[in-house]
Amino acid sequence: MSAGLGWIADLTCLAASAAEAPVCAPAGPMNTSMFDPATEQTRLILDLTWLVLGICAVIFVIVEGLILYAIVRYRRRAADPVEDPSQCYGSGPIELAWTVAPIVIVVVLTLVSARGIFHIDRTDPPPGSLDVTVVGHRWWWEFRYPQLGIVTANELVLPAGTPDEPRPAALALRSADVVHSFWVPRLAGKMDVFPDKENLLWFDPVEPGTYFGQCAEYCGTQHAHMLIRVEVVGPDAWDAWVRNQQAPGPQAPAAARGRETFLSLSCVSCHTVAGTTADGTFGPDLTHLMSRATLGAGVIMNTPEGLGAWLADPQSIKPGCDMPDMKLDPSQLDLVRGYLETLK
Numbered sequence: 001m002s003a004g005l006g007w008i009a010d011l012t013c014l015a016a017s018a019a020e021a022p023v024c025a026p027a028g029p030m031n032t033s034m035f036d037p038a039t040e041q042t043r044l045i046l047d048l049t050w051l052v053l054g055i056c057a058v059i060f061v062i063v064e065g066l067i068l069y070a071i072v073r074y075r076r077r078a079a080d081p082v083e084d085p086s087q088c089y090g091s092g093p094i095e096l097a098w099t100v101a102p103i104v105i106v107v108v109l110t111l112v113s114a115r116g117i118f119h120i121d122r123t124d125p126p127p128g129s130l131d132v133t134v135v136g137h138r139w140w141w142e143f144r145y146p147q148l149g150i151v152t153a154n155e156l157v158l159p160a161g162t163p164d165e166p167r168p169a170a171l172a173l174r175s176a177d178v179v180h181s182f183w184v185p186r187l188a189g190k191m192d193v194f195p196d197k198e199n200l201l202w203f204d205p206v207e208p209g210t211y212f213g214q215c216a217e218y219c220g221t222q223h224a225h226m227l228i229r230v231e232v233v234g235p236d237a238w239d240a241w242v243r244n245q246q247a248p249g250p251q252a253p254a255a256a257r258g259r260e261t262f263l264s265l266s267c268v269s270c271h272t273v274a275g276t277t278a279d280g281t282f283g284p285d286l287t288h289l290m291s292r293a294t295l296g297a298g299v300i301m302n303t304p305e306g307l308g309a310w311l312a313d314p315q316s317i318k319p320g321c322d323m324p325d326m327k328l329d330p331s332q333l334d335l336v337r338g339y340l341e342t343l344k
């Protein structure tokens with residue numbers, strides 16, 4: 001089932017055309033349907049959803065049916081006498097029934113929900129999990145892999161496990177500013193992201209593929225542009241990705257002038273490129289910028305045109321974001337873009 005965030009791509013195209021740049025984010029389907037679970041955790045959540053929905057549907061049909069029956073059967077007819085119908089008071093059996101039945105229903109719903117919550121939320125991640133620290137920022141996501149010494153942004157790469165050899169991911173979530181909410185519906189339940197409290201979320205990715213999610217708690221102007229992109233990859237692709245991310249920023253000799261220009265600008269107070277003097281932490285780590293598919297948390301594609309448009313005028317692509325218009329002249333723009341393009 002494919003549903004969800006197609007409208008984000010549309011909005012993104014609007015923003016991009018405002019910037020007069022052919023840099024729309026992927027228009028392909030972004031499957032964010034919780035009805036298409038890809039982990040044991042989300043399958044359990046879906047089973048629970050169907051159970052609750054089913055019980056509520058039965059109640060709805062019974063109550064609405066009785067209302068419709070009463071409206072039709074007991075509507076006033078021309079021949080009806082004008083005086084009130086006969087009045088009756090109290091019925092022990094009926095009152096007992098409509099007290100006990102809802103209590104039983106509520107207890108059942110509470111128990112199955114509690115069982116689900118304890119299974120998913122209250123269980124520690126299995127030993128050997130891959131730890132990832134997720135930091136929500138206005139308006140992008142930072143992903144840190146403390147066991148691997150990797151820092152990246154907006155695109156979470158995870159190894160796929162198998163039934164025999166699971167590779168659970170244990171996310172520790174916190175915010176650098178306001179409350180966000182991390183939700184990749186096909187992989188895990190929704191988890192709020194607080195500035196003053198760390199929340200934990202773990203799941204077992206098994207099917208390689210790209211999974212999408214969104215910030216699910218309103219956090220300001222660009223809340224709709226906090227796309228989460230999760231790449232679940234097989235063992236070889238995972239090893240290659242880790243090796244590449246652990247390497248310092250490439251130092252292509254051809255981009256030396258671009259690097260000098262970049263390092264001479266205030267870019268370095270917000271961005272890090274490992275192996276250089278750029279060590280800012282307010283913005284996304286750029287060490288392997290070109291290994292990511294999009295810019296601005298999914299707002300535009302990370303192509304040479306997209307990167308150029310972003311550097312030239314980020315505020316028209318993502319109004320209100322912390323990336324300022326650096327007022328680069330065309331030659332600086334070319335040099336900086338040329339350098340960033342080497343950060344693979």
Ligand code: CUA
Nearest residue numbers: 180215217219
């Ligand atoms: Cu972050 Cu909404």
